[in-house]
Structure formats: structure tokens, C-alpha cells
Amino acid sequence: MELDLREFEEVCRDLYVRALKILPPDIKAGFADLQRAETSATGRAILDTMVENVAVAERTKNILCQDTGIPIYNLRIGRDVRFDGAELKAAIRRGCERATREFSLRSSVVHPITRRNEQTSCGIRVPIIHVDFDARVETVTVEMIPKGSGSENGSFLQMLLPSDGIGAAKRFVIDRVIELGGRVCPPTIVGVGLGGTSDLCMHLAKVAATRPLRSVCPDPEGARIEAELSRAVNELGIGPQGLGGRSTSFAVHVELAATHITQNPVAVNIQCHSARRARATITPGGIAFD
Amino acid sequence: MAHHVLDMPAGEAAIRELRIGDTVTLRRWLFGIRDATLIHMFDRDRRTRLDLRGHAVIHTAPNVHRVAPAPEAPVGYAPFCIGTTTSMRMERFTDALMAREGVRLIVGKGGMGPQTLAAFAERGGAYLAIVGGAAALETTWIERIVDVDLDDLHPESLWQFAIHDFGPLLVGMDAHGGSLFAQVQRDVASRREAVLASLEESR
Numbered sequence: 001m002e003l004d005l006r007e008f009e010e011v012c013r014d015l016y017v018r019a020l021k022i023l024p025p026d027i028k029a030g031f032a033d034l035q036r037a038e039t040s041a042t043g044r045a046i047l048d049t050m051v052e053n054v055a056v057a058e059r060t061k062n063i064l065c066q067d068t069g070i071p072i073y074n075l076r077i078g079r080d081v082r083f084d085g086a087e088l089k090a091a092i093r094r095g096c097e098r099a100t101r102e103f104s105l106r107s108s109v110v111h112p113i114t115r116r117n118e119q120t121s122c123g124i125r126v127p128i129i130h131v132d133f134d135a136r137v138e139t140v141t142v143e144m145i146p147k148g149s150g151s152e153n154g155s156f157l158q159m160l161l162p163s164d165g166i167g168a169a170k171r172f173v174i175d176r177v178i179e180l181g182g183r184v185c186p187p188t189i190v191g192v193g194l195g196g197t198s199d200l201c202m203h204l205a206k207v208a209a210t211r212p213l214r215s216v217c218p219d220p221e222g223a224r225i226e227a228e229l230s231r232a233v234n235e236l237g238i239g240p241q242g243l244g245g246r247s248t249s250f251a252v253h254v255e256l257a258a259t260h261i262t263q264n265p266v267a268v269n270i271q272c273h274s275a276r277r278a279r280a281t282i283t284p285g286g287i288a289f290d
Numbered sequence: 291m292a293h294h295v296l297d298m299p300a301g302e303a304a305i306r307e308l309r310i311g312d313t314v315t316l317r318r319w320l321f322g323i324r325d326a327t328l329i330h331m332f333d334r335d336r337r338t339r340l341d342l343r344g345h346a347v348i349h350t351a352p353n354v355h356r357v358a359p360a361p362e363a364p365v366g367y368a369p370f371c372i373g374t375t376t377s378m379r380m381e382r383f384t385d386a387l388m389a390r391e392g393v394r395l396i397v398g399k400g401g402m403g404p405q406t407l408a409a410f411a412e413r414g415g416a417y418l419a420i421v422g423g424a425a426a427l428e429t430t431w432i433e434r435i436v437d438v439d440l441d442d443l444h445p446e447s448l449w450q451f452a453i454h455d456f457g458p459l460l461v462g463m464d465a466h467g468g469s470l471f472a473q474v475q476r477d478v479a480s481r482r483e484a485v486l487a488s489l490e491e492s493r
Contacts (some may be wrong), residue, residue, distance in 0.1 A: 042460070046421055049421045049424050049427065050421060050423065050424055052424075052427055053421070053423070053424035053425070053426050053427040053428075054426075056426045056427045056430065057426035057427075060426060060429075060430070062370070062371050062425075062426040062429060063353065063370075063371045063425070063426065064423065064425065064426055065371075065373055065422075065423045065424075065425050065426075066350065066351070066352060066353055066371050066372055066373035066374070066375075066425040067373075067375070067423075068353065104353070104354075104355045104356070104370060105353060106351060106352065106353040106354075106371075106445045107445070108351075108445075115326065117444070117445075119444070148423075150375060150376040150399070150400070150422065153376065153379075167489065170489050171486055171489070174482070174485060174486060174489075175482075178478055178479070178482060181400070181401070181471065181474070181475060181478070182399065182400040182401055182471060182474075183376045183378050183400040183401075184376075184400075185376070185399065185400070185422040185423050228489060228490060229489075232485050232488060232489060235481065235484075235485050235488070236478050236481055236482070236485055237474065237477050237478050237481055238474065238478055239474065241399060241400065241419065241421060241422060242400055242401060242471055242474060243419065243460070243462070243470055243471070243474060244470075244473075244474045244477065272422070272423055273423055274423040
């Protein structure tokens with residue numbers, strides 16, 4: 001398949017807007033699960049308001065949250081797809097800029113030193129682009145994540161020692177969730193990275209935080225830990241918005257990578273309840289959004 | 291647990307009546323303020339022509355549409371999506387915001403810390419919790435953008451919104467040393483040991 005980059009640019013533009021407006025179905029289902037289990041009256045009222053907001057956004061064609069986030073594009077490219085890589089990156093950037101300008105979105109991106117906002121949602125190395133390849137398909141999948149920053153500020157890395165064991169990593173996760181309280185807009189998805197190098201570990205935490213609910217870590221040991229921590233965080237009592245209750249998190253997700261014999265890295269990255277993402281699959285026959 | 295309807299601006303006595311757990315609906319005016327606004331106003335001593343005395347500020351940087359100036363958009367901005375951001379980042383500015391500008395109420399999410407609680411007790415202020423991430427709903431409580439200052443910081447400008455029945459908001463911190471957030475934090479701290487003990491140790 002020859003990738004039509006003009007069409008691809010439109011997809012990148014539309015995905016940003018779709019992600020901001022439509023909450024994925026797994027997150028909606030996650031809200032229903034939390035509403036059934038919540039025992040705190042305040043917690044229930046807050047969850048109800050969050051669910052009402054999703055309906056209001058759909059009805060008024062508004063975006064869900066004022067935070068347009070930091071734009072992330074995840075690409076999965078199948079076999080026999082032809083394109084100019086540099087032009088592909090430029091098309092993503094143009095799509096992101098056009099979404100911001102044409103839909104009058106708030107640009108939330110600034111230079112880290114001067115704090116200058118170009119009002120384009122773009123800047124040095126932003127949008128963030130990740131590319132992966134998949135031998136099983138002959139399509140291109142683009143996932144857009146407008147990562148909200150109240151939760152992104154809830155990010156931590158600890159290079160634990162091998163002698164600290166996996167128990168120290170689990171305690172680290174619980175203590176960071178306690179420390180963050182209501183600041184990260186609970187109920188959250190707690191993303192945990194285990195292993196790798198420092199940079200990979202942080203990236204794994206982001207992959208985990210932005211994974212669909214009810215998906216499971218492919219590694220059985222990782223899956224055990226995510227089930228255990230998912231139960232544990234909801235016994236802390238932080239609750240929606242940090243005002244008390246069971247619904248601290250939809251889930252804890254774990255992603256892992258092999259690490260060095262001297263290392264035991266753990267990273268935490270949080271996704272807020274406005275856990276937005278949108279995806280499009282480009283095939284020779286057309287484009288499907290889901 | 292009382293419900294209060296406040297026509298802004300409000301006097302000190304009305305604010306000191308608020309207790310944690312009460313609910314509040316704001317009417318008439320609300321101002322928007324955020325990190326860059328506060329950094330420029332207090333660390334760089336920039337002054338605003340807007341009069342904040344007795345008013346409520348919401349921690350926000352809104353999504354707005356540029357439109358032709360008209361009675362419903364006097365400064366050429368129409369609201370699009372307006373919600374709140376995490377308040378705790380702005381903890382060190384609360385006292386100055388109250389002392390120099392006369393602000394009485396802060397609307398935000400996640401709560402604030404001991405410096406803010408002390409400022410509320412001394413000067414008569416309160417924190418009203420609004421649901422973070424519910425901006426589409428909260429935008430329906432805003433009528434129009436009536437003024438803006440420090441707009442070189444856009445979107446972190448100082449905004450003035452005309453509002454109708456903005457709420458209900460939950461009194462999360464009051465002028466009597468009360469904080470729902472601190473109460474929850476104490477409760478969570480008391481559960482921590484049992485939760486950690488419930489984890490399987492490493493094999």
C-alpha cells in the first residue's frame with residue numbers, strides 16, 4: 001500500500017479532535033463499574049457528574065476536558081506500506097497544528113525555558129511520535145492521545161536495587177498514589193513500568209497508563225501484579241477527586257521489559273479519568289475510526 | 291451541611307459562614323487565573339486593571355473562540371470549553387492573592403495545602419471544589435467572557451466570566467482550619483500499613 005500523506009494528515013487532524021470529544025467505550029464501562037461499587041455519597045456524586053459531563057460533551061459537541069493535553073501519536077505500520085518517513089513526520093505535525101487552528105483548541109504546549117506558546121500545540125519534539133512495526137498486518141494504525149497534564153505531573157522513576165525485590169516496587173507504587181491524592185484527577189489508571197533502562201521504564205509506565213481497560217499485561221507475572229495492585233489502590237480510600245471513597249482508580253496496569261542484572265527500575269505514570277484516546281486504521285480500502 | 295448562594299463579590303462575613311461539606315452556587319462574576327498569571331503578577335510584580343476584591347477565582351486556562359466584538363462578546367472572545375486545573379501547583383500564591391488583590395474564594399480541583407489554609411483563616415477565604423475533567427458541563431454555567439487582562443500570557447490570561455448558577459461546588463477548605471482533603475489524607479494514612487501488609491511479598 002502506498003500511504004497517501006495528504007489523507008494521512010487529515011486523519012492526524014481528525015484524531016486529535018475525536019480524542020478530545022469522545023471518551024472510549026472501555027472507559028465508559030469502567031465508570032459504570034465504579035458507580036456500582038462506590039459506597040461514599042460524595043464519591044458517587046462526583047462519578048455521576050463525570051458521567052453527566054461525557055453526555056453533555058456529546059450533546060453540545062464540546063470537548064470533554066479543558067486540557068487539550070500534550071499530543072502523542074502512536075503509529076503501527078504493517079508490511080508492504082510505502083511512504084517517505086520525513087514527510088510522514090511532517091504530516092503528523094501539520095495535522096496537529098491544523099486541529100488546533102481549525103477547531104480553535106487551546107494550545108497547551110510551551111518552550112520549556114522561555115515558556116513561549118506558539119499556539120499550535122506543537123514545539124520542539126512535540127507532537128510526540130512513536131513508531132512500531134507489525135508483521136501480521138498490511139495496514140497503518142494511528143492512535144492519538146492528548147495526554148492531560150494534571151495526571152502527567154504524577155510521574156515518578158526509582159532505580160531500585162535488585163536486593164530491594166519486587167515488593168519494594170509495589171510499595172513504591174502505593175506510596176506514590178497516596179502522595180498524589182486528588183491532584184491527578186482520580187479515578188485514574190495507574191501506569192507502572194517495571195524493568196528496562198530508566199527511559200524505557202518511564203515509557204512503559206505511559207504505555208500502561210494509556211492501555212484500554214480490561215486489557216491484561218501479556219507477561220503472567222506482570223498480570224498478577226496488576227491484579228494485586230488494582231485491588232490494593234482501591235482500599236486506600238482516596239476516592240474520586242481525592243474527596244474519599246473506593247474509586248481511586250479504574251485499574252493499575254503494568255508493562256515490563258527485561259533489565260540489567262544490577263537494576264530494578266520502577267516507574268509510575270498516571271492517566272486521569274478523562275482517559276482520552278482515538279484510533280484510525282488505514283487500509284487500501286479506506287479509513288476506519290474506532 | 292448547608293447550601294449557600296453567593297452573589298459575587300462577597301463580604302468576609304459571608305465567606306466565614308462557609309463550612310467544609312457545605313455546597314455553594316456562585317452567581318454574577320468569576321475570574322480565571324493560573325500558573326503563568328500568578329507568576330507574572332507576584333514574582334514579576336505585574337499589576338492588573340481588573341478589580342478582584344471580594345471575588346472568586348477559578349484555576350483555569352480556558353478554550354475560547356475569537357469572535358467579532360459584540361454585546362455577548364465584549365472583548366472578542368466566546369467561551370468554548372472551560373474547566374479547572376490542579377490547584378496545588380499554585381499553593382504559594384494564595385496568601386498574596388488574598389492580601390494584595392482581595393480575592394476571597396478559590397475554585398479548583400485536588401485541594402490545596404497548609405499555606406492556603408492559614409491564609410483562609412487569617413483573611414477569611416475558602417476553597418470550593420469543582421469536578422476536574424467535567425469542563426463540558428461546567429461551560430454550560432458560563433454566560434460570556436466579559437473581560438481579559440494580561441492576554442500576552444494566553445491562554446493563561448486573567449479572565450472575567452459572567453456566570454449563572456455556577457455550581458453546586460463543595461466547600462473543600464474553610465476559614466476555620468477545616469479541610470476535607472486533609473481529612474481524607476489522614477484517613478488514607480491510617481489505612482496505608484494494612485494495604486501494604488496485604489501485598490504478597492516478593493518471591
